[in-house]
Amino acid sequence: MxxxxxxxxxxxxxxxxxxxxxxxxxxxxxxxxxxxxxxxxxxxxxxxxxxxxxxxxxxxxxxxxxxxxxxxxxxxxxxxxxxxxxxxxxxxxxxxxxxxxxxxxxxxxxxxxxxxxxxxQGSEFGGPVPIALGDRIAQGALDTLGDVVADAISAFVPDERVGFLPPF
Incomplete structure (x- = not known):
């Protein structure tokens, strides 16, 4: 006990x-x-x-x-x-x-x-640690990078339905 x-x-x-x-x-x-x-x-x-x-x-x-x-x-x-x-x-x-x-x-x-x-007690600096914040921003950019590259490539590939490049 x-x-x-x-x-x-x-x-x-x-x-x-x-x-x-x-x-x-x-x-x-x-x-x-x-x-x-x-x-x-x-x-x-x-x-x-x-x-x-x-x-x-x-x-x-x-x-x-x-x-x-x-x-x-x-x-x-x-x-x-x-x-x-x-x-x-x-x-x-x-x-x-x-x-x-x-x-x-x-x-x-x-x-x-x-x-x-x-x-x-929390962080003395009032927010996320700057390195962690930078990592979060970089990860966000990397997460969208694939879509940006795919969109850029598709702009140069001929549209096979009409036989010409789409206008820019």
Whole structure:
């Protein structure tokens, strides 16, 4: 039988520890473009790649200094750049904190609760790697090259139905 408390890591973001009540991947899957066709009963779909994953966490900090620690955690979540997000169940990931809201209750003094949202880190350059993009453009050109060559050759072959070359 697995001893869960001993086998799961403690939670932290950019090295700042916190406790977790709930965690989960809020968004995942694929971007799929829908292409409707005029007066058709079918449509096309195009896989545009994997969606960026979002993580939703209900967390808390508890202790005699929870108020000061909570404010320090809010500041950590507000610093620029991605940091390592470690959660008890989900694998560690480089992520940006895109939402950090506190929730304090009169009946729970010494505890500050948080609703946290994280977005996994993507490419720093905002798009496909230039070499991969160049490869994709070259592949597209090669895919159509056969049709272009066939059209060019057919322009010089006599049309046997009428016995002359087609006009240019």
């Amino acid at each position: 697995r001893n869960w408390p001993k086998t799961i890591p403690g939670a932290s973001f950019k090295g700042f520890p916190f406790q977790v009540d709930d965690e989960g991947i809020g968004e995942s899957g694929r971007f799929v473009a829908l292409h409707p066709y005029v007066k058709a009963e079918v449509h096309g779909t195009e896989d545009m790649g994997r969606k960026a994953r979002t993580y939703h966490v209900t967390a808390y900090i508890v202790g005699d200094d929870a108020d000061a620690a909570a404010m320090a955690f809010v500041e950590r979540c507000s610093t620029p750049g991605a940091g390592m997000l470690v959660l008890p169940i989900t694998e560690p990931v480089m992520a940006h904190c895109v939402g950090c809201a506190t929730n304090n209750r009169k009946t729970e003094m010494g505890k500050v609760a948080f609703d946290l949202r994280f977005l996994e």
